[in-house]
Amino acid sequence: MVKGAESCVPLSEVATSNTHGEDSPYFAGWKAYDEDPYDAASNPAGVIQMGLAENQVSFDLLEKYLDQHPGASGWGCGISGFRENALFQDYHGLQTFRQEMATFMEQIREGRAKFDPERIVLTAGATAANELLTFILADPGDCLLIPTPYYPGFDRDLRWRTGVRIIPVHCSSSNGFQVTLQALEDAYVKAEGMKIRVRGLLLTNPSNPLGTAIARHVLEEVLDFVTQKDIHLISDEIYSGSVFSSDEFVSVAEIVEARGYEDCDRVHIVYSLSKDLGLPGFRVGAIYSYNDRVVTAARRMSSFTLVSSQTQRMLASMLADRGFTENYLKTNRERLKNRRDFITEGLKNAGIECLPGNAGLFCWMNLAPLLEEPTREGELRLWSLIVHEAKLNISPGSSCHCSEAGWFRVCFANMSQQTLEVALRRIKDFMKNMKAKQEK
Amino acid sequence: MSPTPSKKSADADAAAAAATATQARSSATGLGGGGGGAGMRLIVPLQGVVQGRGGLVLGTLIPCALFYFLQFYLRRNRSPPPTSPQPPAANGPDLPGIVRSSSRNFLSARGSSGHAAVSSRAASIARSGDSPYFVGTKKCSEDPYHPVDNPDGVIQLGLAENRLSLDLIGDWLARNVTNTLLDERQGGLSISGLATYQPFDGLVELKMAVAEFMGQVMQGSVSFDPSQIIMTAGATPAIEILSFCLADAGNAFLVPSPYYPGYDRNIRWRAGIELIPVPCRSTDNFGLSIPALERAYNQAKMRGVKVRAVLFSNPSNPVGNLLHRETLRDLLDFVTEKGIHVIADEVFAGSTHGTEDFVSMAEVLNTDEFDRSRVHIVYGLSKDLSVPGFRIGLIYSFNEHVIAAASKLARFSSVSVPTQHLLISMLNDTKFITQYIKTNRERLRVMYALLVNGLKQLGVESVKSSGGFYCWTDMSKFMKSYSEKGELELWKEMLNVAKIHLTPGTACHCIEPGWFRLCFTTLTEKDVPVVLERIKRVVDNH
Numbered sequence: 001m002v003k004g005a006e007s008c009v010p011l012s013e014v015a016t017s018n019t020h021g022e023d024s025p026y027f028a029g030w031k032a033y034d035e036d037p038y039d040a041a042s043n044p045a046g047v048i049q050m051g052l053a054e055n056q057v058s059f060d061l062l063e064k065y066l067d068q069h070p071g072a073s074g075w076g077c078g079i080s081g082f083r084e085n086a087l088f089q090d091y092h093g094l095q096t097f098r099q100e101m102a103t104f105m106e107q108i109r110e111g112r113a114k115f116d117p118e119r120i121v122l123t124a125g126a127t128a129a130n131e132l133l134t135f136i137l138a139d140p141g142d143c144l145l146i147p148t149p150y151y152p153g154f155d156r157d158l159r160w161r162t163g164v165r166i167i168p169v170h171c172s173s174s175n176g177f178q179v180t181l182q183a184l185e186d187a188y189v190k191a192e193g194m195k196i197r198v199r200g201l202l203l204t205n206p207s208n209p210l211g212t213a214i215a216r217h218v219l220e221e222v223l224d225f226v227t228q229k230d231i232h233l234i235s236d237e238i239y240s241g242s243v244f245s246s247d248e249f250v251s252v253a254e255i256v257e258a259r260g261y262e263d264c265d266r267v268h269i270v271y272s273l274s275k276d277l278g279l280p281g282f283r284v285g286a287i288y289s290y291n292d293r294v295v296t297a298a299r300r301m302s303s304f305t306l307v308s309s310q311t312q313r314m315l316a317s318m319l320a321d322r323g324f325t326e327n328y329l330k331t332n333r334e335r336l337k338n339r340r341d342f343i344t345e346g347l348k349n350a351g352i353e354c355l356p357g358n359a360g361l362f363c364w365m366n367l368a369p370l371l372e373e374p375t376r377e378g379e380l381r382l383w384s385l386i387v388h389e390a391k392l393n394i395s396p397g398s399s400c401h402c403s404e405a406g407w408f409r410v411c412f413a414n415m416s417q418q419t420l421e422v423a424l425r426r427i428k429d430f431m432k433n434m435k436a437k438q439e440k
Numbered sequence: 441m442s443p444t445p446s447k448k449s450a451d452a453d454a455a456a457a458a459a460t461a462t463q464a465r466s467s468a469t470g471l472g473g474g475g476g477g478a479g480m481r482l483i484v485p486l487q488g489v490v491q492g493r494g495g496l497v498l499g500t501l502i503p504c505a506l507f508y509f510l511q512f513y514l515r516r517n518r519s520p521p522p523t524s525p526q527p528p529a530a531n532g533p534d535l536p537g538i539v540r541s542s543s544r545n546f547l548s549a550r551g552s553s554g555h556a557a558v559s560s561r562a563a564s565i566a567r568s569g570d571s572p573y574f575v576g577t578k579k580c581s582e583d584p585y586h587p588v589d590n591p592d593g594v595i596q597l598g599l600a601e602n603r604l605s606l607d608l609i610g611d612w613l614a615r616n617v618t619n620t621l622l623d624e625r626q627g628g629l630s631i632s633g634l635a636t637y638q639p640f641d642g643l644v645e646l647k648m649a650v651a652e653f654m655g656q657v658m659q660g661s662v663s664f665d666p667s668q669i670i671m672t673a674g675a676t677p678a679i680e681i682l683s684f685c686l687a688d689a690g691n692a693f694l695v696p697s698p699y700y701p702g703y704d705r706n707i708r709w710r711a712g713i714e715l716i717p718v719p720c721r722s723t724d725n726f727g728l729s730i731p732a733l734e735r736a737y738n739q740a741k742m743r744g745v746k747v748r749a750v751l752f753s754n755p756s757n758p759v760g761n762l763l764h765r766e767t768l769r770d771l772l773d774f775v776t777e778k779g780i781h782v783i784a785d786e787v788f789a790g791s792t793h794g795t796e797d798f799v800s801m802a803e804v805l806n807t808d809e810f811d812r813s814r815v816h817i818v819y820g821l822s823k824d825l826s827v828p829g830f831r832i833g834l835i836y837s838f839n840e841h842v843i844a845a846a847s848k849l850a851r852f853s854s855v856s857v858p859t860q861h862l863l864i865s866m867l868n869d870t871k872f873i874t875q876y877i878k879t880n881r882e883r884l885r886v887m888y889a890l891l892v893n894g895l896k897q898l899g900v901e902s903v904k905s906s907g908g909f910y911c912w913t914d915m916s917k918f919m920k921s922y923s924e925k926g927e928l929e930l931w932k933e934m935l936n937v938a939k940i941h942l943t944p945g946t947a948c949h950c951i952e953p954g955w956f957r958l959c960f961t962t963l964t965e966k967d968v969p970v971v972l973e974r975i976k977r978v979v980d981n982h
Contacts, residue, residue, distance in 0.1 A: 009781055009814040010748075015685040015845035054637055062635060086609065087601050088829040089674075089822070124673050124831070128852045135710055139559045140689075161684055161710065161849070199559075280637045281857030283673070293558055303705070304677040308856035309829030 014161055029383075029393040038391070040418060048423045051393040053208065053361045054414040055242070055278040057335040061328050062278065065318060088309040091302050093122040097312040100319035101286055105271060107325060108241040113253035119288055121298040122312070126238050126272035126285040128305040130157050130202075133268055133287055136297050137232045138164040138199035144234075145169050145187045145201045147179045149364075149400035149407065151208045158202070167191045167198070170403045173366075176355060177210055178218055179203070184225050200232030200266075201225070206239045206249065209400050209409035210364045211340075211357030213243050216250045223255055223267075232266045241276030241329055243359040244337035256290065264290040273315065275361065277328070282311050336361065336413060339420070343412045346424035350431045361413040368406025370434055379405040390430040392423055580941050587966060594939045595971055600757070600909045602791070602826045602961040604887060605880040609826060612872050616865060634861065640854040641847040642671025642834075649867035650821075650834060656870075657790035657824060657877060662803040668836055670846040671860075675787050675820035675833035676706055677853035679751075682816055682835055683711040684849060685842050686781045687748035692716050693783075694736050694750045696728050698912075698948035698955070700757040700785075707751070716740055716747070719951040722914070725903055726759045728752060730770050737778060749781035750774070755788040755798065758948050758957040759912045760905025762796050768804045772815075781814045787833075790824030790877055793884035794906030805838070812838035821863070823909070825876075830859045884909075884961065887968075891960045894972040898979050909961040916954025918982040927953040930978070937981070938974040 029051050038046035088094065095117070102115040123129040138144060140163030146154060147169040158164060169187040171177040184201070191198045203222060205214040226233045235252040243249040256264045269288040274280035284307055289295050319325060340363065344354050347365060355364040371378040376398045383396040386408075397407035412420060585593035647666035654664045672678040687693065689712030695703060697717035707713050718736045720726040733750065740747050750771065754763045763771075775782045784801035792798045805812050820833030832855055835846050867873060892902050892911055902911045919926035924946050931944045934956075945955035963971065 009779060009811070009839075011839075011841055011845070012685055012688045012691075012748075014688070015841065052637070056636070059635065086606065086827045086829050087603070089831070124853055124856070125851075131852055136558055142559075156848075157852075161852075274637075279635045281635050283854055283856045291558075297558065301710075304673075304680055304710075305853045306673055306831050308673070308831045308859040310859050310862065311856040314858065 017160075029387050029395065032387050033393045036391075038419065038422075040416075040422075044422075045391065047387065047391045047393055048419060048426070049393050049414065050411050050423060051395045051409070052414045053275065053411050054280060055275055055332070055336070055361050056415065057339060057413050058278055058328065058332040061324075061331060065321070065324050065328075069317070069321075085309045085313055089306060091299050091306060093120070093307065094309065094312040094316060096320075097316040098122065100316050101271070104319050104325060105240075105288070107322075108246070108276070108329065109249070109251050109254065110246055113251050113257055115253070115288060119290065119295055121287045121289070121295060121302050122307045123285040123287065123302050124283040124305040124307055125280075126236070126270050126274060127153065127157050128302075129270045129272070129285040129287045130154070130234070130236065131160075131162065132298055132301050132305065133234055133270065133294075134158045134162045134164050135301065136294055137234070137268075138162065139197075140164065142197045142199045143167045143191055145184065145191070145198060147171050147183070147203065149177065149209055149397055149402035149409075151204060152395065152399045154202070164199075165196060167194075167196065168401050168403075169201075173355075173404055173407075176212070177207075177364075178215065179222060181221050181225060184222070188229060198229065198231055200234055202234040202236065203252075204236040204239075205252070206237075206243055206359035208239065208360060209362055209395065209397075210355060211360040211362050212355070213249045213359045216255075219250055219252055219255050223252065223259075226266060227263055230266075232268065234268050234270060236270045238270060238272040238275050239360045240271070242333070242336055242361060244333050244340070245358065246329075246333065248358050253288075261290070266291070268294060276332075278332075279315075282315065283307060284311065284315060339412045339417075342417075343410070343420065343424065346421075347410075347427065350424070350428040351435075352427070352431065355407075362409050362411040365408050365410055366406060367408055368404070370431075370438075371406050374405045376405055382406075383408070386430065389433075390426045392426055392430075579935060579939075583939075585939070585970075587970075591970075592939065594935070594941060595967070595974065596941050596962065597958045597960075597971070598941045598943045599962055600823070600959050601828065602823060602880075602884075602909060604826075604883040604961050605876065606826050608872075608876050608879060609866075612866060612869065612876075616869070634857055638857050638860075639847075640851040642669065642850070642855055643857070643860050643864070645864045646671060646855075646860045646867075649864050650819075650832075652870070653821075653867050653873060654789075654819060654836075656873060658798060658800045658803070661797075662800055662806060664802065664836060668838065668843060670835040670837070670843060670850050671855050672833045672835065672850055673831035673853040673855055674822060674828070675785070675818050676702065678818045678820065678833040678835045679703070679706045679783070679785065680711060681846050681849045681853065682783055682818065682837075682842070683707045683713050685845050686783075686816070687711070687713045689713065691746045691748045692740055694718050694733055694740075694747055695949075696720050696733075696750075696752050696756075698726070698758050698945055698950035700753055701943075701947045703751065713748070714745065715751075716745075717949045717951075720759075722903070722952055722955075726756070726761060726912070728763060728767055728771065730767075730774055733771075733774055747778070747780055749783055751783040751785065753785040753787070754801070755786075755792060755905075755907030757785075757788065757908055758910050758943065758945075759903055760908040760910050761903065762792070762794075762798055762906045765799050765804060768799060768801060772801075772804065772810045775814055776811060781816060783816050783818060785818045787818065787820050787823045788908040789819070791880070791884055791909065792907035793881050793888050794904070796906040798907060802836070813841075814839070816842065824880075826880075827863075830863070831855060832859070832863060887960045887963060887965070890965065890968045891958065891963070891971070894968055895975070898972060898976055900975065900979070909959050911958045911960060913956050913958060914954060915956050916952070918979055919954050923953055930954070931956070933978050933981075934975070938978045940971065940974050 033047045033049045036046045037043065038048040098117040098120045101120055102117040105115045106113065123132055134144065143165040144158060145167050148171055154166065158166060167187050167190060169179060169183045171179055171183060188198055201222065203214065206212060207214065223233065233252065237251055240249055240251060252267060253269060256267055267290050270285065271288065272285040273282060274284070287298050289298065340357065344363060347354055353366045355366070357363060367382060368374065370382055372381070379396050379398050386392055386394060395409040398405065400409065580594045580596040583593045584590065585595040644666065647669040651664040651666040651669060655662065672681060683706070692714035693707060693716065695715050695717055697719050699717065703715060707715055716736050718732050720728060720732070737747055755761070771782060782801070786800055789798055789800060801815055801817055805815060815838045817836040818833070819836060821830070822828035822833065837843050837846065888905065888911065895902060895911065895913060900913050900915060902913045905912060915930060916922060919930045927944050927946055931942065934940050934942055943957040945953065945957070948957065
């Protein structure tokens with residue numbers, strides 16, 4: 001392989017730009033982890049990964065299922081099933097699988113919304129779904145409004161190849177970082193001032209990184225806002241099954257139905273099995289759109305990101321097992337809640353406050369009191385200390401575009417209980433040291 | 441075995457599918473019609489003049505004049521483009537594929553409801569055209585041939601699926617995947633290895649297994665380095681990702697034509713890269729011509745269009761010929777001289793059935809004379825291993841920057857982990873793989889020969905093909921007029937009278953009318969006489 005000497009054959013803007021966004025601290029922390037990963041036995045002093053929103057708390061349920069249903073991971077009805085499956089590359093997706101996805105989404109919302117399988121377009125993960133929707137709803141140079149703080153990956157996923165921009169809608173801790181009409185208006189006006197066409201608003205509900213489900217009245221306001229501005233609404237609901245009390249989650253689908261499907265052409269939902277079912281490796285995402293043209297375009301465009309037919313088949317039977325899914329959702333929610341309680345308690349003992357939350361795989365913690373200066377630089381200096389001294393990879397709020405310095409996202413579901421305990425001990429020690437330094 | 445009824449999967453390859461019925465994946469462009477066509481089609485009624493046999497002046501002036509008059513004539517006779525969008529059907533057959541025109545030509549991106557417009561990219565897709573493929577593939581799914589249940593149904597020869605050797609894969613699975621994916625006895629795959637986030641560009645074990653497989657498939661003449669592989673969910677995203685890496689919107693690739701209709705979608709749609717067809721001629725057996733590439737390059741330059749790469753398939757789709765070592769070297773010289781990239785789409789490398797040996801671009805690079813960083817190969821398991829549903833494709837690049845960028849872009853199109861594990865197992869069973877490759881080739885050879893010889897007896901000649909799933913046949917003598925229109929009429933007749941769906945050459949951007957692509961890999965030996973009898977119906981009418 002040719003290394004070293006720079007080739008004189010030029011590459012594209014896309015290839016050479018850093019719009020992939022992977023130079024941010026969000027990813028630098030991962031590098032620190034990759035180079036020195038914690039292992040209880042072999043590397044107890046290594047970096048503990050708390051920057052990855054992966055759900056490992058309910059693996060055993062999945063294992064048990066696969067163990068008891070060998071057919072699910074195999075070929076179901078045997079060889080004849082295999083043949084059709086191996087050849088199946090239809091971008092409509094397996095009908096049975098779409099059906100099960102729709103039903104699963106209904107289950108999560110406890111029947112408060114209905115989903116039509118014909119409106120589901122499958123993609124290889126929510127990352128692809130978000131990018132696809134952006135390609136479909138916006139042209140290069142246009143923008144999407146996104147409330148801050150938001151998932152750092154959006155900078156890459158929504159902008160890189162699409163050429164679409166993001167204008168943040170600033171939220172503040174004064175009201176728990178909830179989106180306000182004023183903030184929406186401000187962002188919209190800002191875009192107009194920059195002569196950038198706003199094509200849509202993207203909400204993550206429940207929020208990443210906040211770990212909170214969006215209140216109904218806020219959703220109503222948001223829907224009114226997008227209707228008035230005649231723009232799209234993308235509701236990224238990939239954590240909908242990870243709300244600890246299922247009745248605390250309100251999906252935009254419920255509001256659409258409550259309004260009698262009026263003017264719902266502008267509403268699109270993104271879903272995935274990566275978070276709620278803990279299967280990110282399977283690469284299963286979906287777009288649900290109330291807009292026929294978007295469904296058609298998305299379906300065609302999904303050719304670039306189809307879900308393996310083997311995976312679709314496997315999951316179709318898993319999701320069809322209602323006993324399993326009911327139990328999984330219920331147990332998973334409980335375990336996540338317990339984890340969250342455990343970590344917030346531990347953080348509290350260390351003198352750290354978290355934003356009250358009711359969902360997701362992470363907490364939003366406030367280290368502002370520790371900052372030397374309430375700036376992004378101050379925050380990053382603190383972050384660097386945490387990564388290199390406490391050996392914990394957490395995500396700084398600035399990479400989530402938070403307008404207030406000092407907030408950090410801490411994931412709690414991607415590790416064992418034991419590892420979490422180790423992490424909390426380290427945080428406590430770190431806080432002690434910081435206090436001691438401050439007092440000097 | 442025959443194509444089974446409506447719930448059949450379709451190959452993106454089928455330009456027909458482009459348009460598509462319920463089951464078809466979207467693919468390339470409609471046959472001419474619909475919207476303002478982006479390039480004008482060059483119809484060649486006077487081959488001799490165009491080929492320059494009339495001397496330099498005649499060779500340029502006359503064709504130019506004729507060109508303009510002919511295009512004027514044809515435009516007047518072409519069916520009018522659709523003026524309003526057809527309402528999309530969420531449940532019914534899908535709309536035709538992209539119309540070949542710049543998105544700027546479309547009037548309104550607003551939905552029929554007048555609310556929240558979609559992008560130009562989406563608007564151009566959602567709008568329908570009058571593509572014949574829609575008609576063709578729809579007919580196939582509405583009235584599918586079955587030897588017993590529906591012997592008069594439509595036979596689909598526009599799908600590039602290989603059913604000839606699926607039984608071998610099925611047998612392997614029956615023997616090896618008897619228990620769950622987590623069976624300790626099978627090498628203990630823990631749930632965390634299966635379910636969690638893994639590198640988006642593919643598991644190292646899969647890259648290693650695939651590198652081995654590629655070496656085997658290309659008959660040991662070259663070995664592949666796993667660290668140069670980026671796995672993607674099929675060859676379709678592999679090509680698109682490469683396009684995003686090698687060129688900017690508005691740039692162009694030179695593509696020898698006829699070419700795979702799917703390139704139009706894969707490269708033009710989102711990456712916004714123009715495809716400049718470089719016509720290959722039947723008199724050269726549709727072989728790649730460096731002078732033609734040179735001409736196309738210069739013409740593009742004069743138009744102010746920046747050519748960034750040459751893209752070609754080898755074995756060729758649709759023609760099925762293999763490029764000689766010398767041609768590959770000449771091509772490398774050409775791209776080196778121009779300072780551009782070359783993309784070799786080698787997805788059919790393992791599906792050779794003729795007497796010639798396949799030479800991979802990688803093999804030619806072995807001699808170390810060339811700057812490798814401009815060379816990129818696309819490969820996948822959909823064709824050679826008959827598992828298109830599993831979505832396993834890859835980019836193999838010699839350019840570390842491309843590898844770096846592509847490995848990040850792979851996140852949008854990554855391969856499902858359980859599927860990767862299944863393939864690792866299968867590919868590591870080298871005894872099985874060796875047997876599979878050998879048997880598959882043999883079956884391809886037999887089926888190809890059956891069909892080609894049968895066609896010959898009907899007076900239908902095919903270009904000699906050494907690889908791939910197709911017969912590239914000359915049916916021009918059965919056309920009423922030697923034109924795109926004549927070809928389209930013949931295509932319709934094949935569909936309606938012979939009840940056979942073929943892929944017409946215009947879908948593949950062939951400049952000589954009358955060529956048709958027939959896929960033989962979905963047929964059983966019993967189907968061949970039926971196919972021939974059907975074709976005879978049309979042939980006999982002329």
